[in-house]
Amino acid sequence: MLEERCKQKNTSNSNFQFPPFLQAGDKVAIVSPSGKIDTQFVEGAKQRLESWGLKVITGKHVCDSSGLYAGTIKHRLKDLQRAMDHLEVKAIFCSRGGYGAVHLIDKLDFTAFRKHPKWLIGYSDVTTLHNLFQKNGYASLHSPMAYHLTMESEDDPCIMYLKDILSGNPPTYTCEKHELNKQGHAQGVLRGGNMSVICGLRGTPYDIAAEGTVLFIEDVNEEPQAIERMMYNLKLGGVLEKLSGLIIGQFTKYEEDGSLGKDLYAALADLVKEYNYPVCFNFPVGHVTHNLPLINGARVEFTVGEKEVELKFNLNR
Structure with a gap:
């Protein structure tokens, strides 16, 4: 026992x-x-x-x-x-x-x-x-x-x-820049997934550890206000301030209804503008055909540059 x-204690x-x-x-x-x-x-x-x-x-x-x-x-x-x-x-x-x-x-x-x-x-x-x-x-x-x-x-x-x-041969991903990206370079452990599920497990033993994490998020069928509310949960709960980097993926099957006074990505950009780590928007992960496989728990190098975003896995444990 x-x-x-x-x-169990060592898993964070x-x-x-x-x-x-x-x-x-x-x-x-x-x-x-x-x-x-x-x-x-x-x-x-x-x-x-x-x-x-x-x-x-x-x-x-x-x-x-x-x-x-x-x-x-x-x-x-x-x-x-x-x-x-x-x-x-x-x-x-x-x-x-x-x-x-x-x-x-x-x-x-x-x-x-x-x-x-x-x-x-x-x-x-x-x-x-x-x-x-x-x-x-x-x-x-x-x-x-x-x-x-x-x-x-x-x-x-x-x-x-x-x-x-x-097969043990992970790719290095590159994707196009987005106007809301925050440039920078970070190293950390990649964690994340569906935003609703992540927030549903907040405060439980299955919550994601934030310290040293490059977090990726995506969702489907969630209205802009619901997504912003979940982002505030991460902010007010002290998660966002501890991250090493943030990858904002695809949010699909919703309508921009004007409820936020701006589009969804712009609202999320406002919520993370105070942090010094790199942030990218429109990364190809989520409920879309081009859904890049990501290794949860892998150490990564995450670079948001002037012209492109790069995510590189480091399997040398």
Whole structure:
């Protein structure tokens, strides 16, 4: 018990463990911890992963349905726990986001996982699980999911980046400048994901540590006032002042209704203008086709320059 408590205490620092990278012939699992999904998307993802030389197993309840969820809490929990415990599985692909991972967060056991760690892959509602994995000291992958492996073409750049990262070859990302960017250079640990999920876990044991963090945020179907309110939560809660850098990604499926007196990015820029660290806007992460895979828990170099933004992963632990 003492050893387990010590492990729990150590998870707020930046020494995240990387699961082994994948090789041909490795096993991966597809599970559905959140929303329900049609069988065709799971089968399509399985075919894509097999084309990469991987062996795929699927959760028993991966295509179950219980309301909007992929089965009952018990069934979703059982599938994810089995994948985490599996001796040979090297990566866990979430089938899709939606809602429901919060039902599982305090019920998962990392005892077997610690002996055989594996990559967790997904975004959106899967941010809940990314926070859980960080609490337990493990890096994970905020990236396109099984659904996208079916929907996107074989040469889709984000799917190819995902494949490269899983093989141990992370790319260096560059993207265009934005007029609201704050120039600068920072080093830190990359953490983040869906803003609503992050704020929903504020004040819990699964909150993100702010000190030394390069934070990335994105969201979908949230009105400008709701997004600004969540940003104020981070500001008034002392999170923003402790960051090393801030990556503001894609906020989609909302209307600029004039409620803020300015557009959303401009409102967020006002909230962070007092800080000295670099900030970039319109980074390609979120509920969009061009959704760059990001390693939660990786040390990064983040540079916001006059002409472009660069994000470089440092895997030398």
